[in-house]
Amino acid sequence: MSLDAEEEFLKELNEPQREGVINTEGPTMIIAGAGSGKTRVLTYRIAYLIKYKHVDPFSIMALTFTNKAAREMRNRIEKVVDNDARNIWMGTFHSVFARLLRSEAHHIGYPSNFTIYDADDSKSLIKSIVKEQGLDDKVYKANAVFSRISGAKNNLVSWKDYINNPLYQADDESQMRPHIGKLYQLYVQRCFKADAMDFDDLLFNTNLLFKEHPDVLNKYQQRFQYVLVDEFQDTNISQYLITKRLASVRQNIAVVGDDAQSIYAFRGANIQNILNFEKDYPDLRIIKLEQNYRSTQNIVNAANSVIVKNKAQLHKNVWTSNQEGRLIELIKAVSDNEEGKLVASTIFEQKMNHQYHNSDFAVLYRTNSQSRAMEEALRRMNIKYKVVGGLSFYQRKEIKDLLGYLRFAVNQNDEQALRRIINLPKRGIGDSSVDKIIVAADEQGVSLWEILENIHHFVGGRAGEAIKNFVTMIKSFRITMEKSDAYDTAQMVAKNSGLLKELYEDKTVEGLNRYENVQELLNAIKEFVDNPETNDKTLGAFLQEVSLLTDADDKNKELDDAVTLMTIHMAKGLEFKNVFVVGMEEDLFPSQMMLSSRADLEEERRLFYVAITRAEQHLFLSYALNRYRYGRLKTCEPSRFLSDIDTTYLQVSKSIGSHEPLPGVQAQHFGKRSLIAGFPEQKPQAPRHFVKQTAHQPSSDFKPSDTSNLIVGNRVEHPKFGFGKVIRMDVDGANRKAIIDFEQFGEKTLLLSFAKLRIVE
DNA sequence: AAGGCGCGTTTTTTT
DNA sequence: AACGCGCCTT
Numbered sequence: 100m101s102l103d104a105e106e107e108f109l110k111e112l113n114e115p116q117r118e119g120v121i122n123t124e125g126p127t128m129i130i131a132g133a134g135s136g137k138t139r140v141l142t143y144r145i146a147y148l149i150k151y152k153h154v155d156p157f158s159i160m161a162l163t164f165t166n167k168a169a170r171e172m173r174n175r176i177e178k179v180v181d182n183d184a185r186n187i188w189m190g191t192f193h194s195v196f197a198r199l200l201r202s203e204a205h206h207i208g209y210p211s212n213f214t215i216y217d218a219d220d221s222k223s224l225i226k227s228i229v230k231e232q233g234l235d236d237k238v239y240k241a242n243a244v245f246s247r248i249s250g251a252k253n254n255l256v257s258w259k260d261y262i263n264n265p266l267y268q269a270d271d272e273s274q275m276r277p278h279i280g281k282l283y284q285l286y287v288q289r290c291f292k293a294d295a296m297d298f299d300d301l302l303f304n305t306n307l308l309f310k311e312h313p314d315v316l317n318k319y320q321q322r323f324q325y326v327l328v329d330e331f332q333d334t335n336i337s338q339y340l341i342t343k344r345l346a347s348v349r350q351n352i353a354v355v356g357d358d359a360q361s362i363y364a365f366r367g368a369n370i371q372n373i374l375n376f377e378k379d380y381p382d383l384r385i386i387k388l389e390q391n392y393r394s395t396q397n398i399v400n401a402a403n404s405v406i407v408k409n410k411a412q413l414h415k416n417v418w419t420s421n422q423e424g425r426l427i428e429l430i431k432a433v434s435d436n437e438e439g440k441l442v443a444s445t446i447f448e449q450k451m452n453h454q455y456h457n458s459d460f461a462v463l464y465r466t467n468s469q470s471r472a473m474e475e476a477l478r479r480m481n482i483k484y485k486v487v488g489g490l491s492f493y494q495r496k497e498i499k500d501l502l503g504y505l506r507f508a509v510n511q512n513d514e515q516a517l518r519r520i521i522n523l524p525k526r527g528i529g530d531s532s533v534d535k536i537i538v539a540a541d542e543q544g545v546s547l548w549e550i551l552e553n554i555h556h557f558v559g560g561r562a563g564e565a566i567k568n569f570v571t572m573i574k575s576f577r578i579t580m581e582k583s584d585a586y587d588t589a590q591m592v593a594k595n596s597g598l599l600k601e602l603y604e605d606k607t608v609e610g611l612n613r614y615e616n617v618q619e620l621l622n623a624i625k626e627f628v629d630n631p632e633t634n635d636k637t638l639g640a641f642l643q644e645v646s647l648l649t650d651a652d653d654k655n656k657e658l659d660d661a662v663t664l665m666t667i668h669m670a671k672g673l674e675f676k677n678v679f680v681v682g683m684e685e686d687l688f689p690s691q692m693m694l695s696s697r698a699d700l701e702e703e704r705r706l707f708y709v710a711i712t713r714a715e716q717h718l719f720l721s722y723a724l725n726r727y728r729y730g731r732l733k734t735c736e737p738s739r740f741l742s743d744i745d746t747t748y749l750q751v752s753k754s755i756g757s758h759e760p761l762p763g764v765q766a767q768h769f770g771k772r773s774l775i776a777g778f779p780e781q782k783p784q785a786p787r788h789f790v791k792q793t794a795h796q797p798s799s800d801f802k803p804s805d806t807s808n809l810i811v812g813n814r815v816e817h818p819k820f821g822f823g824k825v826i827r828m829d830v831d832g833a834n835r836k837a838i839i840d841f842e843q844f845g846e847k848t849l850l851l852s853f854a855k856l857r858i859v860e
Numbered sequence: 861a862a863g864g865c866g867c868g869t870t871t872t873t874t875t
Numbered sequence: 876a877a878c879g880c881g882c883c884t885t
Binding site: 164165166192193194217237298299362363365366465466467468488522525527528529530531561562647666667690691692693728730 | 861862869870871872873874875
């Protein structure tokens with residue numbers, strides 16, 4: 100080993116980066132500001148381990164947040180080390196531990212061909228459990244129940260712990276949902292019976308495995324001598340504990356993250372992990388990366404001026420020696436559609452004046468639904484774009500249908516897959532027959548498949564006959580599967596199930612599309628099988644990969660020169676020369692949901708920080724004065740986040756925006772709006788309609804009244820807004836509305852179908 | 861069992 | 876506006 104070569108290797112790094120690379124032993128935490136070369140440190144660290152510390156790639160585990168990040172890192176490492184980086188265990192927490200569980204799950208009672216339930220599977224399972232329990236599905240909404248269960252699992256609270264924990268119980272009772280614990284238990288048992296794990300189970304069960312089988316844990320502790328974690332700020336307790344257990348012998352754990360970019364608390368991510376880390380590893384080496392290489396001074400400074408408004412943060416001083424750059428531009432539009440037009444025309448201008456490519460632009464928004472207006476405008480101007488996220492390929496019905504068949508061929512206990520495919524295409528097996536099967540399996544204490552194989556005992560007549568044929572068909576799939584690879588099996592299944600035929604006969608535009616999509620899925624399977632890096636070419640291996648795939652992983656989308664449209668969450672870890680952050684309006688960003696349900700303004704602000712710091716050269720912020728939301732046109736106020744930005748870094752774009760009233764919008768709004776014309780010179784004012792968490796404690800005898808006879812003049816109480824008086828009633832299509840003047844919050848329009856009102860007099 | 865119609869609900873972010 | 880669910884009819 101030549102020392103010169105090593106110096107050569109390290110010469111591209113600044114001092115703290117270098118520290119982060121060469122101190123390979125012992126616990127290390129790298130706090131990396133936005134754009135400070137965090138991924139670079141991680142890749143160099145791994146390459147350095149292999150090349151200069153002669154560590155076997157086989158004993159390195161690197162955990163990333165997305166599959167894409169893992170792929171990129173692997174490519175970069177391969178460029179540096181000639182040694183093949185293929186043996187590094189690198190991927191998302193979910194994919195890495197799914198892989199581990201495939202070989203070890205038998206210790207905890209799961210077979211190795213277990214299915215992975217996606218969020219849709221989980222929710223529909225919850226729906227059926229709620230129904231079976233005779234509970235009200237309006238009270239026990241699948242989303243709410245699921246997120247409660249998910250939260251518990253991410254905190255490593257088992258269903259038994261949950262039921263025995265008075266805090267959880269009290270919480271649920273105060274929400275009028277005392278049976279969530281029971282539902283949690285039934286849900287877990289049903290998943291287990293179906294040989295299925297949901298996303299959270301992959302982590303929960305890994306923890307369980309490590310806890311209950313020290314010998315297994317020990318095996319992996321010996322193997323993985325170096326553990327690295329990217330995006331540490333977005334890990335949850337469950338993930339943290341896995342890494343802690345794995346690294347507890349060697350203590351060679353390196354985590355990289357930025358507390359200012361923690362945006363997944365809603366999914367259980369916990370900044371507390373960063374603090375715990377210091378406690379868990381007393382001799383921790385902390386390295387701070389503070390020099391930003393990505394953005395202009397104006398952008399870095401503006402971002403700093405935003406993030407200091409947060410109280411909860413570690414001290415950090417992000418700076419840059421890049422040039423000052425242009426001011427951030429604020430674009431105001433009259434409507435969401437006009438916002439789209441302005442963004443599109445600005446992109447056009449920038450391209451003309453500065454020789455940019457389409458791929459130098461990104462449009463970031465808070466919610467997926469905002470992409471529509473943007474797409475339309477870009478299409479009109481003939482600017483190529485791609486939407487990342489939203490409805491992904493693998494969420495399409497026809498794709499899930501075929502995958503359902505494949506899943507069931509692999510695992511006959513997969514209840515959700517069975518429900519999806521048993522009568523598809525229609526073969527005369529209705530819901531009542533399916534229910535009979537499930538009840539029978541439950542009563543007999545056997546698997547669904549055993550009932551299906553002996554169906555003549557349970558369902559007779561035409562349906563029974565149809566089921567018999569179905570079973571024969573599935574058996575033929577299994578025989579093919581055992582002697583063929585994933586592609587041949589999938590093709591045979593697509594043909595013999597009748598799915599392909601049904602789609603082929605549908606000559607509508609959508610039908611044609613669907614047919615092509617299925618063909619595309621088959622192509623993807625072919626690609627999977629043909630890929631020389633695929634060791635395991637079975638159907639099961641393909642399904643596992645697919646179930647953990649995200650839309651950001653779609654390779655087809657990386658080729659073209661196109662403007663990128665995506666949510667800010669999806670933009671994490673990416674950078675673009677020009678960035679538009681659109682929809683900078685109160686209630687949209689920061690999201691109304693976030694504020695009223697979780698009261699976490701700071702997480703929203705960190706999200707804004709992430710958005711700003713994606714930009715390398717030029718940042719544009721835009722808002723619309725009117726926007727279609729929930730199918731209605733609504734007037735909006737500019738986001739409070741705009742006034743967080745120090746105005747020295749900001750300029751209002753020359754009065755772009757037509758300021759013509761929209762059809763159907765009363766002119767009165769624009770009178771008020773003209774106040775904002777001078778924004779941001781005007782002092783920021785306290786937002787008026789912001790519902791604080793401490794808003795109102797409903798009276799102890801609060802009981803919602805029947806609002807069908809609500810009249811003008813009634814005095815009412817609302818559990819959140821307090822007392823008020825009905826000043827107007829309105830009918831809008833199917834909805835009855837009441838305009839109520841609340842003592843604390845002023846006028847509000849309530850949809851009576853949603854409003855919980857107590858009529859006081 | 862299957863398909864149609866009308867009503868009611870829902871819109872935050874994702875592995 | 877878009878979707879899903881339940882009920883009703885065939």
